[in-house]
Amino acid sequence: MLSQYFKFTSQQKTGIFLFLIIIITLQLIYFFVDFNQNEKTFPEETKWLALQKEIDAAKEVKYTEKQKVYTFNPNFISDYKGYKLGMSVEEIDRLLAFRKENKYVNSAEEFQKVTKISDSLLNVIAPLFKFPDWTQKKNEYKADKKEYVQKTFPKRETIILKDINQASQEDLIAIYGIGDALSSRILKQKEILGGFVSMEQLEDVWGLSPEVIAQLNSHFKVIMPSGFKKIAINDATLKELSQFPYFKYSLAKQIVTYRSMNGNFNNIEDLIKIKGFPVEKAKIISLYLEF
Incomplete structure (x- = not known):
């Protein structure tokens, strides 16, 4: 039964043979031919790649170089700074209490004496301490100290105001x-x-x-002139008040209205209650007014 399916004419056999040759040829091409296209390169791309290499090299140097150590005066250690250094709360409080008395530590030994930190912690943080130069040369200053000779200065001339x-x-x-x-x-x-x-x-x-x-x-x-006339705040008219340099017309109007509705002003504090009154000038304004 199956043999009838395998009976071909000479043309069919030729066609099947050519088809097989084509398949084999395509397979060989697929395995032996490189289909990857050559990537195009541009001069700008080459420059960017070179620059990127420099950046990467700089980053590597930054990460590998040793971190710079900054020194500080231990007299001004804050709570946070002391905590970062490994000091306990009690040790920090001892230093702050010492500083509140306006006293200073001038050496690592004095620092340990005041704070009572351990020797191991002192050995770690002492290299970071930087004290003023005069504390390091205290003995030299004492040795070079000369007898003080009091100098006389000419009497300062008194200025008449x-x-x-x-x-x-x-x-x-x-x-x-x-x-x-x-x-x-x-x-x-x-x-x-x-x-x-x-x-x-x-x-x-x-x-x-x-x-x-x-x-x-x-x-x-300032010497007040003998003829200096103050403004009678409780009797002055709207025109007189508005001519006063520290009062604008709108404020002068409010003063007259407030006075008519609430009675006379007794002091500058009563005037301050008025909206828009220049409170910052109240002290000076009061010198011009008569209540």
Whole structure:
């Protein structure tokens, strides 16, 4: 029965033979021919690869080189620093209590005496200690110490304070750090205020540094002029209050309204209750007011 399936014509036999040859040929090609395409390389890629090698080499050096050791003054060890060094809480507290007495340890031995740390821990952390140079050369200083000879200095000349409200432009320019512009601003501010009542008001003059203000305080003081007239806060009109340099019109209006609804002001604390009042200037403002 099966033999009838294997009966082929001469053409069929030829076709089967050619098919087998094709299969064998493809198999041979598959095993012996390299189908991998040559990868294309670019000059930029070569540069990047070379740079990457340098980066990798630098990282390797960084990881292999020995970590740098930083020294420190053991007098200023914090809780966290002491914990990282291996000190116990009691040992750290002893050092902090010692420092609160404004005392310092000047050697590793003194450090151990105060903290009572073990010899093994001291041997580990002592190489990290760095004390001031003078503690290491204390004996040298003592040896070189000479007899103290008291020196006499010329008596410092007493500066007579002038009245800032009577100062002229020439008086102001004589102060180091003040020129024509700053002296003009000071005189203008005095004119606006109707006279200074406190040296603190110089801080409001634009351009005056703290150093220059200190110089002014060492040469001038405020003397209230005999004819200085204060503002009667409980009788002043809205116009009078709004003309006061430290009060804006809106604040002056609120003061008059508050006064009419709540009665007279007894002190500066009553004025501070008004919204928008310059509290930071309350001390100076009170010098201008009469309650």
